Each structure stands twice: as structure tokens, then as C-alpha cells.
Amino acid sequence: MLDQVKPNLLEIKNLRIEATSYPPGEAPRKVVLVDDVSVSVEQGRVLGLIGESGAGKSTIGLSAMGFARGGARLAGGQILLNGRDIRSGGPSDLRSLRGREVTYVAQSAAAAFNPAKRLMEQVIEASLHHKLMTRAEAEALAVELFRKLGLPNPETFGSRYPHQVSGGQLQRAMTAMALCPKPDLVVFDEPTTALDVTTQIDVLVAIKAAIRDTGVAALYITHDLAVVAQVADDIIVLRGGKKVEYGTTDQIINAPQQAYTQALVSVRSIDHVEKADTASVLSVANITARYRGTNFDVLKNVTVDLSAGQTLAVVGESGSGKSTLARVITGLLPAAQGRITFAGRALSPDLASRSKDDLRELQMIYQMADTAMNPRQTVGTIIGRPLEFYFGLKGEAKRKRIQELLEEIEMGAGFIDRYPAELSGGQKQRVCIARALAAKPKLIICDEVTSALDPLVADGILKLLLSLQAREGVAYLFITHDLATVKAIADKIAVMYRGQIVRYGSKTDVLTPPFDDYTDLLLSSVPEMKLGWLEEVLASRKMESGGN
């Protein structure tokens, strides 16, 4: 028998994708989203696409389905699927390919499922639409996939509505939906990014096993190199729509050639020396809190202490009570029981009865810088507001102080008249930091301030926060679910689980074994940038994650 050269399942050659942007008041501009990218995927192999937001990863992934979001268009190159150029066909050819030969798993399964329809109906829809199997066959296959993906009660799971199951389960159901029509290729678009770290690992395992068992080929899109290292055979690193580096996973992780790839591999390597305890700036004692109209304690007997100029990191999964703790400290949610002492004086539980100094010295920075700023105010107005409100600064004095603050956040005075829409994600967060800093606070509560940012940008923000702390002596209460961030910035750590502090102490103490079961689970779930990490960690885990 002759060896036959099997054509690649997916062959993208010199792909170019363009869009037209319409800046207000200016002539329309052509924007190149993807420029001269070539990749190929063999049957049963997984190609990882990695890069920051705006790198063109999703755009390339969707182009494999002949789909372009918004006003984007495929402007050049070839996309060969099973040897056939998908650009040569019309809309109905594309429709017969989508959901049959190529399927898609979206980042946020919670938003990608239709809330008005039962899961089963949606999972088997493509199989029925393309007449690939009968309803009974499709349902049987779906149940089998539910079982394979580790979903609870696979027989009845499909009769639920999306809002009745958790985020991690939805992400697995979405994978089942993508595999149900037995496609040749699945595009995974950041399938675990929106999940908690302990849930991510389970979904990752399920996806990996499903890919292996079904022999399907996949494009795996993510911004997290450590994650993609666990599932991909090959990796392409993208930046600004261009290829940076393309090779096997082993090559990219262990011997990156390009400076950008090297930076990605070594991200989160901030050195931070733990600071010794000094006078306490914030002391939270035995706080218990619940939301109005419920009788469930969101916080149970929480006690933490934070010294001036230090950083206390509060870590935990979503729903563990981290952000509620911030709401209690800021007075947005008055505590049911317990005491808060701030800068040597007792803080009244609710916001309305706090003094102006209490308000000024306790500032907050939020996760979504976008929604934390008024889009119709300039950077100058945003930062100037606390200067006016707390210090009564006006006119030239105010403008001078705003410029100083902009220098402090390494942005320069030129930004003073810009609007938030004209800033990048990292710059927006910097403006929010400047606004908090403007009040000359003693404590800033940072609620997941780097979660929405790309790794390298997040690194920049963390470095800025650390240098500001060294200069101004401000303390941070740093709320995050990301342990790498914690390692980079914390002096003290409090691990929260279901409203309680399960581990608390200096960074070294908290991160040194022996661990309690939950801290072990949390720490071991953080993907590490090495091959085979996923298998290792599964073998050594003490505790199952919460069934998400």
C-alpha cells in the first residue's frame, strides 16, 4: 500500500482580515486585524492561538468558519477546509459548513446559550438542522457527551435551562454542543477564561479528554500560555494581527525564540520583598454580614488586620465573599455584627454617617475601569473631581495637581483632555488609580483591578501600584482570584472560602506547606507553564472542587 500524503484538515494561507472603523468626525479608516498569517491543523491535532486582546486570535478562529464579526471582512489569502477553499462558496455554502464541519465554543457559555430554551434543544440543534442524525440519535449522543464531560445526571441534564446550571457546567455543555454534530474541527475561544481557577482545571480536563476521545481537531484560543500548554500540540503566538512565533508546544514553552514570546513565558515574575508589620491602618474584627431580605451570612466572623503601607491580598473563588468584604469596609453594606477600626478610629458601619475624612482616606479601584468612569467626562474632570471635593482645589492649582498625578501614573500631562473611550484598557485603569490617589488615601481597596487586563498590561499595573506604595506609603486591600497576582504583590494573605477566612497570615506563612485542603486545591489549580502539569496536578489533589 502506498503512503498517501493526507491533506491538512485546515490550511490557512496568508490570511488577511480588514475592517473599516468610523472615528467620529473623521474619514473612515481601514484597519488591518489579521495580516499574513498562515497556519495548518492536521486531523486530530490541537493548535493553540495565543496573544493579548486585539491580537486577532478570535478573528482567525472565526475565519475558519467563514465568519467575521461586525464590519470585518476576509480581504485576502486562502482558508482551505478539507482541501476546499471556503471563501469560494456563497452564504448557503458557508451555512452548510458551520455547525457541521466546524463548530464553536464561546468564551462565555453563560451568554452563548439562549436563556429561553432548554439545553438539550440547543445541544442537538445543529445535528438536526443539518440532518446528520435523527432526534433520538442526537439525544442519545448528547447524553453520552454529557457523561463524558462529567456533567451531573447526564440523562436529565439536558432538560434544564441555562440559568439552572453553573458556569463551569455550561462551559462543558457548550463543548458537548460543539461535539454533537461530530465535526472535523472545533474552535475553542477562551473556553475557560471566565471560570474560577479551580473550575477551570476541571473543564480543561474534560475538554482535553473529549478532544482525545473523539479525535476531533481543534483551534484553542486563549491569552493564557500556561493553559494552552496543557492542551495544544502546536502553538502560534500572535501580536497585533501578525504572527510572532509558530512551533510545537515544546518549542514555544521551553525554547522561545522571539523576545515577545519570552516575555509571555516569563510573565508574573515580579520580585516583591515582604514588608514587616507596622502600625495598623485597618482592623476588621468579627464581621458578619448578610444582604437585605436574606438570612444567609455572606461573611461569617471575618477578622483581618492591615498595617500602614502594606498589601493584604484577599483571595478566593467567585461567591466566596471577597467583594462583600470590600462593600462592608466601604460602608456600602453595613455589617450585621463586628467592628471596623480605620486609622485608629472606629468606622461607623454605614456610609451615610461617616466623616469626609473617613471617605477621603479610604478609596476604591474597580475591576471594570470602563464602567467606573463617566464616558462623557475627560480624564482631567475625572481626576479633578476628588481634588475639588476633598481639597477645594480650583483653576490652575487643580490643573497642576492633575498633571502631577498623570505623571505619577506614568501617562503624561497630554492625556488631560482625553475621553475614556480614547484610552486603552491599561490606561483606563491607570486613570482610576490616579483618581483614587488624588484623595491622598491611607488605604485603597483594589477589587480585581487586573482581572480584565492582558497579562503584560496587568504586570505594568502591578508594578505601578508597588512603586506608588513605596513612594506614598498607601496600604492596599487587594481582592483577587488570581494567585499569581497575589504572589507578586502581597505582604499578607487571607484565603476566603464560603464567607470565612480559612487561612490568614504573612505571604510566606500562607504559601508554605502544610496547607489546609482548600488552600491546597486553590494553589494547585493555578496553571503552570510546563508540559504535563495538568496530569501531575490531578494525580496529587487532596480535595475535589465544588462540583462546578
Add this chain to the structure above:
Amino acid sequence: MHPVVKLVTQRLALGLLLMLAVSALIFFGVEALPGDTAQAMLGQSATPEALANLREKMGLNEPVLWRYGHWLYGFLTGDMGVALTNGEDIAKSVGARLGNTLFLAFWAALISVPLAILLGLLAARYNGRWPDRLISGVTLATISLPEFVAGYLVLYFLAVKLQLLPAMSMVFPGMGVFERLQAIMLPVIVLVMVVLAHMMRMTRAAILNVMQSDYIETAKLKGLSPLTVIWRHAFPNAIAPVVNVVMLNLAYLVVGVVVVEVVFVYPGMGQYLVDHVTKRDLPVVQACGMIFAAVYIGLNILADVVSILANPRLRHPK
């Protein structure tokens, strides 16, 4: 208790409460007018003795709250009193008129609601392209035309020029259904023209709003055709806003069509009410007010209930 049952019960209770408040407003509002029923019946030249006698006879000397209770009780038991002008039983004459109005409203709704939703779906499907512009333009034109102008235009072309349909929509007891339908064809056409645009535009806007969702992209990436995506995935999530506008228009079809009735000489509630307002026949005005309020409140509660039932989060709690 299941949250849907609880919410629906709450809405119904709220509706009843609202109805009670409206009845008080109608009764005491009329009560506050200068003069009373006896004065109205006997006129300016009545002698004080005659007035006193009539007031005694009609129970007008009883305390006002007692009379309110009596009136409300009568209303609930189907006794709306007698008209001042002709002494007829109000319940009987209103009944016939209400039947006519509902008949007209029913057929206008039966045509306009599905048509508006269909046009809305099509406009959303071809958003920004010529079918969308054509549909939006035409419906905007028909809603901008005052009802009586539309009525006369339709009369002129369909009844006078082409002589397809009768110009007058006279209906009377004992008429066959088919004849009745033929008689109301012209007012139905005018009413459809009036209510179409509002419902169609809401459907279009609600669908386009839902089309921004991630799950629409999921549906497109399954290879479904655009109309299937809209019908199967977008429309079920756009029901709530559409239903609210549909119900407002249905209420309008029942209570607001006096101009169309006048143009086509159709014996409906609107004409009846206006006739008796001009004659200061207060018991009839009160009765009509109560019926219109009941229709409005009832349809809005229905809209609320449908919106609640259309929400899977309420229908299937965690």
C-alpha cells in the same frame, strides 16, 4: 409557592385594587360636578318641591359613601341603573354596543397583530436594507395619517370609486356573521393601518436588541438561516416588550376608536359614550368609564402575566 403563581396572584390583586380606585375616581369625580342627577333630569326651571321629591325617590339624600357602595354593588351584579335621557336599562344598551365594539376590535386585532409581528421580523431580518425601509416607511405613513383622513381615503377608493365594500358599517341584531364581516371591512382596514406601525416598530426594535446577544452568534455559527435564527432564537427573548405594546394597542382598539366609528356610522361604545356625554347623561358616562377602565387594566395585567410566563427564570426557578 411557585414564584409564577405568586407573581400572577400579586398582579391580579393589584389589578382589583386599581379597579376599585378607578371606580372611586369615576363615582366621586361625577359627584363633584355642580348639580346632581335630579337637577339634570328636571332642568333649570324645576321647582324646589319637585327636586326634593325626586331626590327622595332616587335615594340622593342618602350619605355619599352609601350611594357609592350601592352603585358599585349594582355594577358588580350587572345593574348599571337607567339612562336619564331615555330611561333605558344601561346594562342592556351597553351590552349590545360593547358586543359591536369587541367584534370590530377582535377582527382588527386578528389581522394587525400577526401582520405587525411578521413585518417586524422581516424588517429586523433585512435591517437597514430596502425591505426594512419600505416596511418602516409605509407603516410610518399610515400611522401619521389622522384616522378620519385615512377613513375618508379608504371610503373614497374602496367604497365610492371601486364600489367593493359598503360605505356605511351599519350592523343590527339578526345579521349573519358574513354580512357583519363585510360591513366592518372598511373600519377594520383603517384600524389596522392605525395600530400596525407601533407594534411593528416595537417588534423590530426588540428583535434587533436581542440580535446583539452572544447566543445569536452561537445560532448563526450552527449554520441556521437568518430567519430561523430570528424566529427560533431572537423572538422568544423579545416577547415581553412586544406583548406590552400589543396590549396597549388592543386596549386602544376597544376604547379609542370613536372617530372611526363616527366616520363609518358604526354603532360601537365610542359613539354611545360621546352621545351621552353631550347629553350630560351621567350614569351612562360612569358605566362606560368603568368598562373602559376594566378593559385597560385587564389587558395590561394580561401583558404582565404573559411577560412573566415568557421568562424562563421565573417559570423554572433554580
